[in-house]
Amino acid sequence: MSAKRPYGPLPARITLVSNRTDEILDCTLAGERLSPEDAVTLLREGKLLELGAAANHVREGKNDPAVATYIVDRNINYTNVCVYRCKFCAFYRPDSKHPEAYVLSFDEIGRKIQETIDLGGTGVLLQGGVHAELPFSFYEDMFRFIRTSFPTIHLHALSAPEVYFLKKMTKWSMRDVIARLREAGLQSIPGGGAEILEDSVRRRVWSLTKVPTAKWVDVHETAHGLGMRTTATMMFGIGETYEQRVEHFRVVRDLQDRTGGFTAWIPWTFVEENTALDGKVETAGGFEYLKTLAVSRLYLDNVRHVQGSWVTQGPKIGQTSLAFGADDLGSIMIEENVVYAAGARNRMTQPEMRRLISDAGYEPMQRRTLYDACKDACCATPIPVPKERAGTLPVVSGGLESEVASA
Numbered sequence: 001m002s003a004k005r006p007y008g009p010l011p012a013r014i015t016l017v018s019n020r021t022d023e024i025l026d027c028t029l030a031g032e033r034l035s036p037e038d039a040v041t042l043l044r045e046g047k048l049l050e051l052g053a054a055a056n057h058v059r060e061g062k063n064d065p066a067v068a069t070y071i072v073d074r075n076i077n078y079t080n081v082c083v084y085r086c087k088f089c090a091f092y093r094p095d096s097k098h099p100e101a102y103v104l105s106f107d108e109i110g111r112k113i114q115e116t117i118d119l120g121g122t123g124v125l126l127q128g129g130v131h132a133e134l135p136f137s138f139y140e141d142m143f144r145f146i147r148t149s150f151p152t153i154h155l156h157a158l159s160a161p162e163v164y165f166l167k168k169m170t171k172w173s174m175r176d177v178i179a180r181l182r183e184a185g186l187q188s189i190p191g192g193g194a195e196i197l198e199d200s201v202r203r204r205v206w207s208l209t210k211v212p213t214a215k216w217v218d219v220h221e222t223a224h225g226l227g228m229r230t231t232a233t234m235m236f237g238i239g240e241t242y243e244q245r246v247e248h249f250r251v252v253r254d255l256q257d258r259t260g261g262f263t264a265w266i267p268w269t270f271v272e273e274n275t276a277l278d279g280k281v282e283t284a285g286g287f288e289y290l291k292t293l294a295v296s297r298l299y300l301d302n303v304r305h306v307q308g309s310w311v312t313q314g315p316k317i318g319q320t321s322l323a324f325g326a327d328d329l330g331s332i333m334i335e336e337n338v339v340y341a342a343g344a345r346n347r348m349t350q351p352e353m354r355r356l357i358s359d360a361g362y363e364p365m366q367r368r369t370l371y372d373a374c375k376d377a378c379c380a381t382p383i384p385v386p387k388e389r390a391g392t393l394p395v396v397s398g399g400l401e402s403e404v405a406s407a
């Protein structure tokens, strides 16, 4: 028999927090905005369960407490050729002559989308590589092909680095580039390329200047100004400080205050296998992930949806994220290539996703890309087909490698 334990009774509230973190949480739950300094204090001194309980309380105030959502879609990478060679990336091939380099044909993209629809999918997330030899017309043709061939599928595509590269290549304004892509069928833009939105961190993990924080913001702010929705992501655990992580929160919250255009906040952790940073930075494990997720939910009081990352953290931590501020588990990932190349091999079927959510105590609900609920009828509703190309802007016939490092 074990000896009698010298512990007293459990307190009514878990009180293993410093007075300061207790005070910060009380103020935040009373509706006060979290300051950057207080967010850093919570990351440094906050106790995991206290942070989770506070974040969950906020999540329940913003979204149906009984429901957790997910989406059936597919990440399609139209090319793996990329001029940027980021140190944290295991996916890219440096040029089109590399034996493993590819650009998907439209037929192949169509086959993948049809497979997605057959599995109950409602959207695709379409991204490169930033392939310097593809002309602007390639993107217009690809989007128009998808939207005319698959009018019920939501096209969530590109990322700030790709859009910014197209701006440099064409020398058009950001507004013209995005407007033209939208006219061809682009419906919303994922938050990719954010990494940590603090330029000293960005420079450290890049090989070439890709998209500085101000340019990432410009892409999203311009898209929002055109009435498009985008998502905000953060890849953390790449050797950044808490202050730099919170700076990223600040950039996103400030932009959301100005535009309200982000549908969701999606923090996820860096996976290092096969990358140039493997073994060189302190990556984030489950504890750090959940703590950061919770504090970000508290900080980003103006973003309604927060996505839990089961893809990089595995299904069990993904499930736990629903108690730490997440109201959604994202995609079942029929296909994903980028973090897969870096060692994150998690996959899930729709029944497994539903089981994961219901085992955590929530009703699973399939949603579409912009978080509209996915009832049977909505998936069959065609999205308007884009008009023919207006032809008011010049068509650029080639890429522009020389612009890569000059951002």
Ligand code: SF4
Binding pocket: 082, 083, 084, 085, 086, 089, 090, 091, 092, 128, 129, 130, 161, 210
């Ligand atoms: S992370 Fe994106 S931009 Fe960077 S090398 Fe990989 S594919 Fe290219």
